[in-house]
Amino acid sequence: MMKAVILIVLIIFSLLASGKKFRWCTLSDLEQRKCAELSKALMAVLPLPTASSFTRISCIRAHNTYDCIDKIRANKADAASLDAGEVYSAVKLYGLAVVAKEIYHQGNCVFAVAIAKRGTLDVQSLRGVRSCHNGARWTSGWNIPLGFLLARNYLAWDEAQPLSQGQKSYVRDRNHFCETSSNEPFYDSEGAFRCLKDGVADVAFLDHLRIMNPTESEQQEYELLCPDGSTAELTEYSTCNLGKGPGRGIVTRSNFQRITNKFLSMIQFSNVWGENLLFRDATQHLQLLEEQLEIAYVLGLDYVALLKGLGHEGSSLDNSVVRWCCISDAELRKCEEWALNIKSDPLVCVQATSMTKCIEMIKSSEADAVTLDATHVYIAGRCGLVPVAAECYGGDCVPAAETMEKTEKLDLKHKALPPVYAVALAKKSAKQIHIHNLRGRRSCHSHLYSPAGWLLLARHTVGAQQNDTENCDIASAYQNYFWKGCMPGADGNLCKVCIGDGEVEGARVSSRCAASHNERYYGNMGALRCLVGNPSGRSFGDVAFLEHSNLLQNIEDLGSSGWVKGYTALDFELLCLDGTRAAVTEWAGCNLGPIPPSTVMTRPVTVTKISDFLLQSQESLGSKLDSEFQLFQSWKYGENDLLFKDTTQSLVHASHLSYQDILGESFIRLAESVFNCTPAGILDFCKQDICASSSN
Template sequence: MMKTVILIVLITFSLLASGKKFRWCTLSDLEQRKCAELSKALTAVLPLTTASSFTRISCIRAHNTYDCIDKIRANKADAASLDAGDVYSAVKLYGLAVVAKEIYDQGNCVFAVAIAKRGTLDIQSLRGVRSCHNGARWTSGWNIPLGFLLARNYLSWDEAQPLSQAISEYFNASCIPGVGLAAPRLCALCQGQKSYVRDRNHFCETSNNEPFYDSEGAFRCLKDGVADVAFLDHLRIMSATDSEQQEYELLCPDGSTAELTEYSTCNLGKGPGRGIVTRSNFQKITNKFLSMIQRLFGHKGKERDRFELFSSASFGGKNLLFRDATQHLQLLEEQLEIAYVLGLDYVALLKGLGHEGSSLDNSVVRWCCISDAELRKCEEWALNIKSDPLVCVQATSMTKCIEMIKSSEADAVTLDATHVYIAGRCGLVPVAAECYGGDCAPAAETMEKTGKLSNLKHKALPPVYAVALAKKSAKQIHIHNLRGRRSCHSHLYSPGGWLLLSRHTVGAQQNDTENCDIASAYQNYFWKGCMPGADGNLCKVCIGGGEVEGARVSSRCAANHNEHYYGNMGALRCLVGNPSGRSFGDVAFLEHSNLLQNIEDLGSSGWAKGYTPLDFELLCPDGTRAAVTEWAGCNLGPIPPSAVMTRPVTVTKISDFLLKSQESLGSKLDSEFQLFQSWKYGESDLLFKDTAQYLVHASHLSYQDILGESFMQLAESVFNCTPAGILDFCKQDICAFSSN
């Protein structure tokens, strides 16, 4: 197979070298003119250069963008510049390859903006208005705005129906070039010429012959009074005239409006701009061609006086062949996975919007489980639920779950506060938060009356406290002399056993740059310990999961329940040692909420006999000790509630699913399956905390709202200095899809 591809490339290249034309696909007469001028300029300068592979360019006129894709596939054209939404379709559905990206002032990304006449609309009141969009399935006119409307539940979509039908029912009438014949109302406002002859029909087409095509056309549609709102990219309004700025405004996600110049803070999200596609066996040649024309005619081109590649003014149009805002073309490596070209968030969004057609994934909820015990509980949940089908997906840790949700391999997971911070930084959003204690009764009452998850007011939620626990018999231990001791932590990045703990231990040396990275500082601070998910000294006390089906499981120090010392129960087990009395720590860092129950479970589970709450004491920040029941006055700080996180586009689906689960399975004692109980699976806090009374609706809040200012500040300062592989994974995304 590889030899065949190489042979095809060599034959194709030799044909080009012998004078065969490079064929660029154009979408209008104006693009044809610019393309012809490029060909003329290239012919004029090539003899003066060393690059003689491309003697001529041929300009292939296409009917619309999908006609371009067809022509490239059929070897009737070689390349075209397309919106990122069409690039994705070209690669995933038609087998083409992306070879380059347009780079603008702020990289390859564009802000998706909604524009209206001053004082007429806000983003929450778009139902029933007339709309114009730059293109169907395009980044700023379709994908990001619809993802935003779905995430906020302004737009309802039953995934059994086409998305275009849901949009038809939402807007009064629209012009969305390229949407096709399935939804006539979405073309009702378009003004392209109609004809039964295909090449003369430009109505609602992705071609410059449709007056309302592209961002320029969508804005024109608004200015002509045909529509009430226009969805386009920020590149168009960067060049807005004074009169346009006075007459129109941006619609912001929070319901306010802003000046057109404020697109970087008032937008519906950010996504990739345009890319250049070709056939897979033609990538090297196309790359060489793009490199050459950019070197000659780009912004720093040697022959820029003769022809300007990224300007359309002299041809009487805009954005011809390439966006006029393009600063340069970034050439890409061959065989690069499309998710790394367009961004993980963007590709996950496109899958959520059904760009690859309907699939089983669209109809199920895929819950991320981090251990065998969680998987068993999840499978029982799936058997008992009376709602959307639940599929249980297994990962190895909470950070792996975040990665899988971001990559659209899973849909939802419950995360502790530190992991909520990490997930938020990775573009995930909250759906619901856990509520602990008696104060959750009003939430339960609200749901029973209204049939909805009650709204979360995070300040009203009772906190969980981080505590340090030692055996009462170890009198010499207090919070200020823990250096060099054996430590037990629920897991790496845990709110109580990692983040808040830093304030009372390694955080004391914050001015010491050597200890700025708290993950490394802990390694030097404690003699050894068990911090599941860490490495080095902090794995030496861990014991793994024992024998499973006769084979030793490689679960030692794993960041999940397969490690017996994982979590709140695990840290307590670590403090008392394994059943043989070995592998124990001097101090355990855990949460107060189910501490008394876990101490009781030590005996009932057969782990360690004879322990009662009187055998342990809390270590207080002032150096004193207190009884385990005095956590309110002796703790390391409050911990925000755990929250269910998902991708923005799946918020409504997960919220509906949790509502139905809670209605039928919540904490009803007569139910065979208990959502907030884990004892029957041999562990604690599986899928949700056992102390959770209720899930409260939180999709109207940001992750920052849920975590609160104090926790956010601590997390920011720590992660700005402490490396985390999951944040590096998320950072590689070219532009995060997240609404402001």
């Protein structure tokens, strides 16, 4: 390590002492003066040998930020500070490297805010107004506002006619119109606010750093536009904003990273910091980055996914198709037939190993949508994904075409969807089993994190046995509570009853206990199979935890599908919370609790695309009996509940709702209490997002 540091220092000294200066790219005369001040400041505070090298700094004047990028690429400049949106372009399109990020008082992210004169606008009525932005393709003035407006369907985007800024403004005597430099008077957040003040625009999009300390007149005359249609004081930017995104970063050539890093270290650890030189005035320090760090982990997964959705890498096939995430071979077969039958945007079927892997792929922009059960909806919501549509079961569902188009027909905020209940099921012959003596028994669960087989179950088994001094990690508690079982996606003794993808010896080892239909004991049908055992009469459980909605049909399918014959609904009973048992038809009064509907989730920027796609699918394929392909049927693919639950009657439009609205307060509270002390790798993955809201 010491040799490496010495080598870097020697390289710097040899470059700079030989007449090659460290060249910073500047965008204004003011920055040029700041650069000279930096040189003087370094001379004053650094030891003479170091100072004599580092005072050899020159500032390379560029016309705009992309001119800076070109100069760095051509070895005519060495580094520049850019907005995160331009950092992404510099790295992905022009091959530069990001070496540091600016860190502000509240971290390395900025709030994107919309400002208007008091009493003139709200965020839902911006169509047709004049706008000013701190910079095209910039984080707070462009990318986040566009993502917000597109996600709310306030803005229609025709990809054949890309979005662009409004009427250009310019300095007439120089004709530097619309430049990303200080020659344009409405450039940057200061300029965007000036644009609003000058009456050129009705709304200004910029970052919160400009309004952290507003003047008294600014506070009196202007206000923030909040996402819910309300307004707020300029100082309330942390609660009234359009989203958060990464702040500025420092870029250089890939082969110049170490030298640039050393230069920035010299600036940072000298006494010149705080002089507002070359960086944003709000910058408190620089975070130096590791070399070869993937850009998604520099700028954040959500932000990079947003940029891809807005076409920052140019047009691509991904932007023109819907990529649906499938978690098994059977789902892939159904999805591929869906793709052949749909008359809309092309459908591409992407395979993953579990619902959690689908969430990870959607967040990373490797897939676009998936239907998730309620617990996974909670996880996905924590990871920044949003609802598109919810499944509706039973006779109370409105006609299919209305549910996706006319939200007032079934507004989930005021009318709950028909409920699904979690139930505990045992064989009628096993008279000794009841809900209070399940410890040490063989258990069958639909899958890890399932609402019925994992989350709600905690209240009545593991949770009921524990007090505050014991381990609240229910994943490990289940391992100790049950003797053995099958909980696809888990490990240890909760995989010992699982059988993989075959009924006899020779099943794929990789599919055993897999969190997908590749494990024959996965899902509601899988838990029932587990309870009765495989066709050879082995690998069975004493109790199954599943959902009531298709239980009678699944019992019938045990024989018709060739699994095991001879079972009817009379051979099973439900375990009630009071210790009694009931017939399988009495689920309304004998259950472990209600379960919110499964929901299609996606990234915010792709909501409208997925919503339109589902509307067209449902209209043409949803419930037409004469259609060769049935969106809500799975029997022909050899499994149940593929892509959607088979009991789904229709999909209900839900993009106007949050995941909390769909899940309800009670379910959210339970999920929070469990995940607060139960490790989940997917949540750890999502925490990597650098601008994740602290409220998530």
